[in-house]
Structures are given as structure tokens and as C-alpha cells.
Amino acid sequence: MGTTEVIIIGGVLIAIVAIAALAYAYRHQCLLRERAQIMRDAIRHKDFSFRLPTRGLFFGEKALQEVLNDMGQEVQKLVAHSEVESWQRLTRVLTHEIMNATAPIQSISQAYLKNPDIKDSPYEEGIRAIHDTSTGLVAFVESYRKLTQLQEPVISDVNMLAFCKQIATLYPTLQWEIDIPDDLILPADENLLRQVFINLTKNAIEADAKTIGVKAPSTSPFGGVLYISNDGHVIPLDVAQEIFVPFFTTKQNGSGIGLSLSRQILVMQGMNLSLSESPLRGYNVTFVIECK
Numbered sequence: 001m002g003t004t005e006v007i008i009i010g011g012v013l014i015a016i017v018a019i020a021a022l023a024y025a026y027r028h029q030c031l032l033r034e035r036a037q038i039m040r041d042a043i044r045h046k047d048f049s050f051r052l053p054t055r056g057l058f059f060g061e062k063a064l065q066e067v068l069n070d071m072g073q074e075v076q077k078l079v080a081h082s083e084v085e086s087w088q089r090l091t092r093v094l095t096h097e098i099m100n101a102t103a104p105i106q107s108i109s110q111a112y113l114k115n116p117d118i119k120d121s122p123y124e125e126g127i128r129a130i131h132d133t134s135t136g137l138v139a140f141v142e143s144y145r146k147l148t149q150l151q152e153p154v155i156s157d158v159n160m161l162a163f164c165k166q167i168a169t170l171y172p173t174l175q176w177e178i179d180i181p182d183d184l185i186l187p188a189d190e191n192l193l194r195q196v197f198i199n200l201t202k203n204a205i206e207a208d209a210k211t212i213g214v215k216a217p218s219t220s221p222f223g224g225v226l227y228i229s230n231d232g233h234v235i236p237l238d239v240a241q242e243i244f245v246p247f248f249t250t251k252q253n254g255s256g257i258g259l260s261l262s263r264q265i266l267v268m269q270g271m272n273l274s275l276s277e278s279p280l281r282g283y284n285v286t287f288v289i290e291c292k
Contacts, residue, residue, distance in 0.1 A: 156190060211230065227289075
């Protein structure tokens with residue numbers, strides 16, 4: 001083989017390698033662009049729960065993606081905390097103003113109803129309606145004061161397997177699928193955490209759920225997430241965006257504070273509660289508790 005042929009073959013090989021390298025670089029840049037678009041869409045829709053894989057990235061890109069993943073979770077926690085504080089302030093103002101307006105109406109109407117001149121008169125029915133309405137409104141406002149008057153959490157080590165089994169005994173008609181390591185410990189206020197699980201379970205029952213699933217992929221010491229799923233009705237997208245807003249409800253007799261209260265309870269303990277866009281396999285709804 002002559003020198004010219006060797007040069008030609010070498011040139012072809014170099015060209016092939018260069019083309020392959022350019023194709024790989026182009027494909028890699030397209031992958032990065034897709035990742036950027038996913039994160040941009042997530043931020044636009046105020047969904048900071050994205051966690052993109054790092055497989056196939058160079059070490060610098062991998063480190064950057066890990067930081068962005070962690071940052072998304074931290075932003076989601078900050079947003080949830082800010083929302084809770086905003087609703088607390090609004091609820092505090094509203095309850096104060098409503099109570100100031102309705103308490104005198106309730107008191108005056110009650111005094112009139114005790115007046116012998118009002119009893120059996122044409123005015124009694126109207127005054128009683130005013131009294132009953134104001135009384136109901138006062139009771140309504142009092143029930144919402146719990147949003148701003150939560151007790152300070154008392155943190156202790158909670159064995160989550162024993163805890164979940166205890167919750168399951170309260171609802172024996174449900175089928176419970178608990179997949180939690182027996183040594184998983186969560187630092188939390190057990191009484192407040194119980195209220196969160198009860199709220200989520202009641203919501204599931206009202207959605208005609210027959211099965212509740214609790215899954216934790218991590219072991220002690222706990223630093224991951226807890227999934228609470230059910231096979232009840234699917235939550236529509238437009239409803240899913242509002243379920244943590246205080247007083248929002250689609251139920252005829254619902255109060256609309258169960259989920260917002262549950263999130264507030266967890267935020268007070270450095271955790272967060274969110275609805276997963278993709279329920280765990282076998283379920284229709286999955287809530288995610290992001291733990292410390």
C-alpha cells in the first residue's frame with residue numbers, strides 16, 4: 001500500500017471520527033435543550049417538583065443537573081411556605097373582620113327573640129332567621145381559626161411503620177398496602193402528623209377509595225419522600241391546581257381546609273405536601289410528603 005493510499009485512508013477515518021463526534025455533540029446538545037425546555041415549562045406552570053435523570057451527562061453537566069434538581073425541590077418548599085403564610089395572614093384578617101360584624105348581629109337578634117313582644121309576632125320568624133344565619137356564620141369562622149392557631153410542633157422520633165399500622169386500625173374497612181422499612185424513623189410531631197394522615201384518608205374515602213397505599217423508598221435516617229396513594233376518583237387537572245387553596249372544595253358539604261391545613265402542619269415541621277402528577281402504579285391519586 002502506497003503512501004498516498006495510506007494518507008487517503010487516514011483522511012477518511014479522521015473524517016468519519018469527526019462526523020461521528022459532531023453527530024454525538026449535536027445529539028447531546030439537543031438533549032440539553034430538551035432538558036432546559038422541560039424545566040422552563042415546569043417553572044412556567046409553577047411545578048418545581050421536576051427531577052431529571054443525570055445519566056448520559058458529562059461530570060460537569062451532571063453536577064449542574066443535580067444542583068437544579070435540588071434547587072427545584074427547595075423552591076417548591078419555599079413557595080409552599082410562602083403560600084401558607086399568605087393564607088394565614090388573609091384568614092386571620094377575614095375571621096377578625098367577620099367576627100366583628102356578625103357577633104353584634106347574633107347578640108342583638110338573640111335579645112329580641114327573648115323579648116315577649118316579639119314571640120308569636122310577625123317579626124319572630126325573620127329575626128330567628130337572622131339569628132340562625134349569624135350563629136352559623138360565627139361557627140363557620142370559628143372552624144377556620146384553626147388555620148392560624150395551630151399548636152407549635154413537638155418533635156420526636158416517629159417509627160413510621162408502627163405509626164401507619166396504627167392509622168390503619170382506625171379504618172378497618174379499607175385495604176391498606178404499607179411498604180415501609182421497619183426501622184424508618186421520621187422526626188415529627190406525632191399528633192399533628194396523625195391529623196395529616198387522617199385528613200388524607202378521609203379525602204380518599206369521600207372519593208370512594210377502597211385501598212390506601214403508603215410507600216417509603218428510603219430507610220432510616222429518613223431524608224426522602226413518603227408516598228400516600230389511593231384508588232379513589234382521579235383528581236381533574238383544574239381541580240388539582242386548587243386543592244391546597246384554603247376553603248376550596250368540590251364537595252357539597254366540604255369545608256375546604258383539610259388539605260391546606262395538612263400542608264400547613266407539615267410546613268411548620270420543615271416538610272411539604274404536594275399532589276404527584278403521576279400516581280404510583282395501581283393507584284389513581286398519590287400525595288407526596290417531602291421530608292427533612
